[in-house]
Amino acid sequence: MLSKKFQTKTLFYLLPALVIFLFFNIIPSLTSLILSFFEFSGFETNIFRKFVGLKNFIKIYDDKYFWIALQNTFLFVFGAVVIQTAIALMLSIFIFFGNFKNSTLVRSVIFFPCVLAPVSVGLVWKTIFEQDGVLNSILGLDISYLSSVSLAIWLIIIVNTWQWIGYNLVIFYAGLQSLNTELLEAADIDGANWSAKIFSIVIPLLWPTTILNMILNLVGGFRAFDIVYVVTRGGPAHYSEVLASYLYYWSFASGGPGKMGVGSAIAFVIFSFILAIGLLRVIINQRINK
């Protein structure tokens, strides 16, 4: 910590970013949170005309598809935060310590899907998952994955993980490259075997990077919309909706209910979850620092 007390010059560092953040993020977000107490289709010139109090929240509480979307979101976030991060961690360690001749190429290949537009990724995977698509041909089966109530969300998780592993991999790799090598060198001298080195030294040292990846995946998981929309459109019959796509359905879908207030209520729920997790983080940090 440089300064012990608040100095006005701090503002110069913070202000530009803060102003933009305020106008283009906070104010719209707050507005939409407030809008969750109103009912509007989105066409009205005065969207604040019809105050309905908690009606939107009651509506989603009573809506069985909301709970399905919530459950799917948790599954999806779990998949992203735990499974995706773990696989990326494992891959980064293997590549880093595995003496690959072309590690750059390997990393680039794995990273590559990240630069593809989610719309494209979704459509291609949709072709693969079709009943008469590649997957069934390889496995010799005739299952309809996309119309399966229980499988649909896992398809989305698979596609999402496929696309974004490289993202985490890059961050992990950067973390590995900035590792303090002294501990590893010492362990080498001591003759420790590879599993001890990896599990007792590397992974603990990578903890901040792991946390970073988990946060990024967590936040991305709650936001994820494109993949769901393209691969299943939340189907069949809303069984693979996640909160973000269900929100879209209520607000913008052609042939949907067209009630944006409900969409805002769903956003409120998302925001609360993340905020709660953030608070948890602060509390945990404070406990650790004691």
Added chain:
Amino acid sequence: MFNYLKKLLVITLLTFIISVPAKAETVLNVTDWQAGVVGITDSYAEFITNFEAANPGVKVEYTQYTFNTYLEYLKPALSSGTGRDVFPLFPGADFESVYQAGHLLNLTEIMDDEWKSWLGESASIPDLMKDGSLYLAPQDAFTEQIWVYKDMIADLGFELPEFGDSYTVDEWIEIGNAAKEIGLDGLMFGPVESWCVWDGYYNMVQQLNPTYPNDLMLQALNGEVDWDQDVFRKPIEAYKKMHEAGVWRADSLGMDYQVQAWGKWIAREGVGIYCNGDWFNASAPVEHNTLDNPNIYKMSYPKISKDSPWTYNKATGTNAGININSDKRDIAIAWVRYTNSPEASEIFARNGVIPVALAAMDLDLLAASDNPLMNDGIRMLATEGRNTTIYYPHAEEPKCLYDGIMEVFLGVATIDDVIEKMNKCTGYSG
């Protein structure tokens, strides 16, 4: 590093200089959701050329969105008062909302007699009217149908129904079974698009409707009648029967219509395509749609039984509304008027789109184009039968219906569950 940052800063500041230049002439902004629909896009290209030539100093800017993203544009635009001068709307719930919000110009008041004469009866289509006045100008008309490949039907040993008639549910099951034996689907079905499900449902209800022409479906959606009666049950039973018999593949439940179902039908993976319509007259595979080889047959939705009345889903497609806040109102009115003129109708027809302003056209001439599907489309629009409306002003009730039917397909709900849910959803109180 610092130099690099300086450069970045300069570039960033430069963006403020890059901006869309203001135009000196009057620009009429027109939009729709028909991105990718060849017939409409080509027709509009010609309209724009002609209109700009006839109105010097006016430029028409035509922006297209896709069917699925149109509302994402339209809602913020109308809400903030920056909506385009002319914009179409889906009749039904959206029309209701936009009308309530007061964005639309009353067309009945501003239409002159010649314009009205072009439209004929179409100037007073109930779906496009509110409180006795027309607010959306229809441009193109279509019937929603099932299309089949004639050669496949013949190969499977079936006969085509008389023009205007359609197969029954049981006949479709037979066709489906026969098709499966040679590796084809009976029907390509894309129920991820919810209208595909409920439009067929409405059709079946109107077939059974004992009070036709009274719109029993509207009453049901309003919660005025009990859903627990045959007229509402039988269509769900019919759907369930067809699904369980495999008339369409299991994967259909995860398929959308306009990309997957249509795409697979074009690839000849199935005999028929469900919830299709005249909008694709110009997009059908050319080799199956010439005067020498008119290989595609149109028919209405499945009949519940052999003696069900002929029932059609006839409707209008892009229905243009004029923004009441437009500062180019006269030009906007002139434009919309133009799209209903005989000249425009001819352009539509040439591009495979059925113009709604048929009253001003020589129908015999029109029905003799070189596009068989177009000719049949016009014939079907002129065929007598019950009419099903597909645009209701309700937003949530059809959604409940769709969810219910899908759950029956998925096997997670019974028909009784759906009936009960519909009564609850529409607020029917005994």
Added chain:
Amino acid sequence: MEKNVQKENYGAKFKTSPYFYIISRIVVYFFIAIIIFPLLYTLSLSLRSPETVYSARFFLIPEEFSFQNYVIAFTYNFHGVTFPRMFLNSVIVVTISVSLIIILSIFSAFSFSHLKFPLKETLFNVMIASVAMPAQVLIIPLFYILLYFGILNSYQALIFAYAGFLIPIGVLILRMFFEQTPKEISEAAIADGASDFQLLMKILLPLAKPAIATCVILLFLDTWNEFVYAMIYLQNPELHTVPVALAKIGTSRYYISIGAYSAAIMITIIPVLTIFAIFQRWFIAGMTVGALKH
């Protein structure tokens, strides 16, 4: 080259066992196969002739090679706006957004990591939480705000919209990195009389190259493929970006065969690959600086 490879992958010099060697190969190659397959599949789809688009040996080898799909994709235009123009739009928006966000993130992350001000942690948490808000929710309010500032329907609309919700990510990453910089270095600099500004520019920033590189990559990804705001706030077809084009093609009511669509995807990938290849070297160079500090 030799030297660089060694520096950037010094992990190789630590001894592991043959088992590790084998397992790592199996696992990594397995994942590479899974990653590559759909990409090759797309490539294969794009190279098939439209008639045989549904048949191929081993799913990958087309029965009939044809570039027709590329012709269809290239000539697909939206009211006279073609792919190259849309590329340019994407490049402009992304470059300016990312630059702006990085600059602002550097300065604000510094204030979080090294300066003190009230409600610091609260603000930080709010920042992180805000990123989780799905784009659809902000559409209408943000539309009004962009309209109010008069920048709707221009590049600035997207640039500021992206800046608004991506600055937190930049701050998150850079703050973590700044905080991890050993205190001795900072303290030594202050003892030498360095001001905050000099501390940031001369010491922290050069060390932060890996983090900045990481940031650039992540921000690039989040903006390049962003499609919801691009579709709505850039209403002129001349301003359309690449994801908007792909979305229009992919969900078009006129059937575009999966072959032509795959060709469109391929077309959009190739320039990205080039940018990628150029950028790679800077990224790796940044990595080695991190290793040098020992």
